[in-house]
Amino acid sequence: MSANVSSKLSAAVPAVEIRGLVKDFSSGLRGLKLRAVDHLTLRVEAGQVYGLLGPNGSGKSTTIKALLGLLEPTAGECAIFGVPSGRVEARREVGYLPESPYFYRHLSGRELVRFYARMCGMGGATLESRIDEVLALVGLTAAADRRVGTYSKGMLQRIGLAQALVHDPRLLILDEPTAGVDPLGTAAITELILQLKARGKTVLITSHLLGQIEDVCDRVAILDRGKLILEGAVSDLVGRADRQALVVEALPENELAELRAWLAARGRKLETVETPRTRLDRIFLERVGKKDA
Amino acid sequence: MNTVPFSLRRALLIAQNTLLEAARQKLLLFFLLLALGLVVGARWLRDFSFGAPELKFLADCGFGAMAFFGAALAIAATAQLFFSEIENRTALTLLAKPVWRAEFILGKFLGVVAVAAFFCALLTLLLMAVLRWREGELMREFPEAFAQGGVVSYGMVALGGLLQWLKLAVLVALSLLVASFAQTQLFTIVTGFFVFVICHLQYLAQDAYTRAGSWFAQNVGGGLASVFPNFQLFALADSLNAADAPPTAHVVRVALYAAGYCAVACALAVYCFRKREI
Ligand SMILES: Nc1ncnc2c1ncn2[C@@H]1O[C@H](COP(=O)(O)OP(=O)(O)O)[C@@H](O)[C@H]1O
Ligand SMILES: [Mg+2]
Numbered sequence: 001m002s003a004n005v006s007s008k009l010s011a012a013v014p015a016v017e018i019r020g021l022v023k024d025f026s027s028g029l030r031g032l033k034l035r036a037v038d039h040l041t042l043r044v045e046a047g048q049v050y051g052l053l054g055p056n057g058s059g060k061s062t063t064i065k066a067l068l069g070l071l072e073p074t075a076g077e078c079a080i081f082g083v084p085s086g087r088v089e090a091r092r093e094v095g096y097l098p099e100s101p102y103f104y105r106h107l108s109g110r111e112l113v114r115f116y117a118r119m120c121g122m123g124g125a126t127l128e129s130r131i132d133e134v135l136a137l138v139g140l141t142a143a144a145d146r147r148v149g150t151y152s153k154g155m156l157q158r159i160g161l162a163q164a165l166v167h168d169p170r171l172l173i174l175d176e177p178t179a180g181v182d183p184l185g186t187a188a189i190t191e192l193i194l195q196l197k198a199r200g201k202t203v204l205i206t207s208h209l210l211g212q213i214e215d216v217c218d219r220v221a222i223l224d225r226g227k228l229i230l231e232g233a234v235s236d237l238v239g240r241a242d243r244q245a246l247v248v249e250a251l252p253e254n255e256l257a258e259l260r261a262w263l264a265a266r267g268r269k270l271e272t273v274e275t276p277r278t279r280l281d282r283i284f285l286e287r288v289g290k291k292d293a
Numbered sequence: 294m295n296t297v298p299f300s301l302r303r304a305l306l307i308a309q310n311t312l313l314e315a316a317r318q319k320l321l322l323f324f325l326l327l328a329l330g331l332v333v334g335a336r337w338l339r340d341f342s343f344g345a346p347e348l349k350f351l352a353d354c355g356f357g358a359m360a361f362f363g364a365a366l367a368i369a370a371t372a373q374l375f376f377s378e379i380e381n382r383t384a385l386t387l388l389a390k391p392v393w394r395a396e397f398i399l400g401k402f403l404g405v406v407a408v409a410a411f412f413c414a415l416l417t418l419l420l421m422a423v424l425r426w427r428e429g430e431l432m433r434e435f436p437e438a439f440a441q442g443g444v445v446s447y448g449m450v451a452l453g454g455l456l457q458w459l460k461l462a463v464l465v466a467l468s469l470l471v472a473s474f475a476q477t478q479l480f481t482i483v484t485g486f487f488v489f490v491i492c493h494l495q496y497l498a499q500d501a502y503t504r505a506g507s508w509f510a511q512n513v514g515g516g517l518a519s520v521f522p523n524f525q526l527f528a529l530a531d532s533l534n535a536a537d538a539p540p541t542a543h544v545v546r547v548a549l550y551a552a553g554y555c556a557v558a559c560a561l562a563v564y565c566f567r568k569r570e571i
Contacts, residue, residue, distance in 0.1 A: 065385075065570075065571070068388075068389045069388075070385060070388060070389060070570070070571040071570045071571070072568050072570065088297045088391050088392070088393055089295065089296055089297050089391065091389060091390060091391045091392075092295075092297060092391045094389065096386065096389040098382060098385045098386055098389075101382075101386065102381045102382050102383065103383060103386070104310065104314065104383055105381075106313060106314045106317035106318060107310075107313070115306065115310055116386070116387075116390065118306055119303055119306060119307075119387065119390045119391075119392060120390055120391065121300075121391070160386075163386065
């Protein structure tokens, strides 16, 4: 096979492929079954930022655990870069941040990242500089030598990101990275995801706050009670091609009437007039961000 | 497609982390206090000295403490260090790395066995110190009883410590096997304790197997005897004399017996853990 053909083939291998995934949990009592994931089929192309959305208990975390080989699917199959999830090799190119992560309390942040880096086969002279680099990236340089047991929730989330990023994986799986994180932290995570995307990484991110990650995702899938109810490119799903919003300086009443007449003369109608509002989290970001810088 | 082979290096990293967790959790501190209690206890024994046999009595006490508290440590530490990974969901992050589940089990096993090694080494050294000190006192008190010099072979004491450690390693492997399928830490500890008792009484089952009249006793005895290891094999002969030291071949056989049980129990633990939902 020529180099050209093989590179084309590898480009076509999706980062994540889930086919017909079903996961039943037995709830113990009287052998009752709970279907957490119901015939889910998904495909995440390499280089995309993909959002897996849905309310609490819709099966997002279960899907991710099955994808990482941490759970045995009841039916169906998952693969990462074409390698079936059951195999250890499938996890080589993956960084994973679990939902509300919790790490070895007895280690310092730096020791923790070093441990996971070495578990990924890293070592040698570059290891320490790489650890410093990721600790700086997540903003934990100052707290690096403190015990993880003393970390706040936001810091746990960040040290979790550091261990997920340390071996520079091609695929990042972030389970609810913004849950319980303040707007500043959320903005930092969003920023990080965009940086990773710019470097050609694939990011699979889950959230129950549907709006929060809409801005960064290329594509989203929405789950409800284990079933896929909507899937597509964000721009297709939320953009309304037949509408436009114009933002102008405040118009006095008479000019507004003129505008309406102008539009009416062309057979069009002004639908809504409203004062655009900034979002509270944006105000928070502006104020707090400035003080911090 | 490149494969990720089983790596002893990763297993050792997990073992190191497990040992560090035990050390930083001050799990060992409790047992250190215990060892200290032993020394104080030995000092209290001064009040009713009964000559040379007292040294044997002291050694028995020391090994008894090592066996009993060592077993408690082995079972509790295995359950604690295994379930802390499951319950704190650190196993989730760890097993999402390119790590074999067999490496995880082996790492946990080696880590707890290292904890047991620290414990046995510490208690053996302390026992040696107590014996040495008491031997010196008794020699001064009853010079005629020690005409040929000291009666304690410190090599034998060290061997006793080594055998205790081998026994604890088997107990760790068996506890890990229970933990690999158990849902709770409590179940693991209780079952581990029963396993410990059965292993200590296994020779009775063997007796029953060879001598029992009833078909039932014979089969139950035979079944128990063939599944559980015999912990009596790890006891020293009733003497501290170098002359009564067991032959090397016997020690090697016991070590291989322990290694065999560890290997089988760990393999079964890997099998049970292979599909466990994390
Ligand atoms: N280990 C488990 N045993 C039994 N039920 C579970 C288990 N894990 C998850 N579930 C159930 O599966 C469903 C999906 O859970 P999950 O995947 O965690 O949802 P999400 O991450 O979308 O909030 C929930 O109803 C949850 O109660
Ligand atoms: Mg979840």
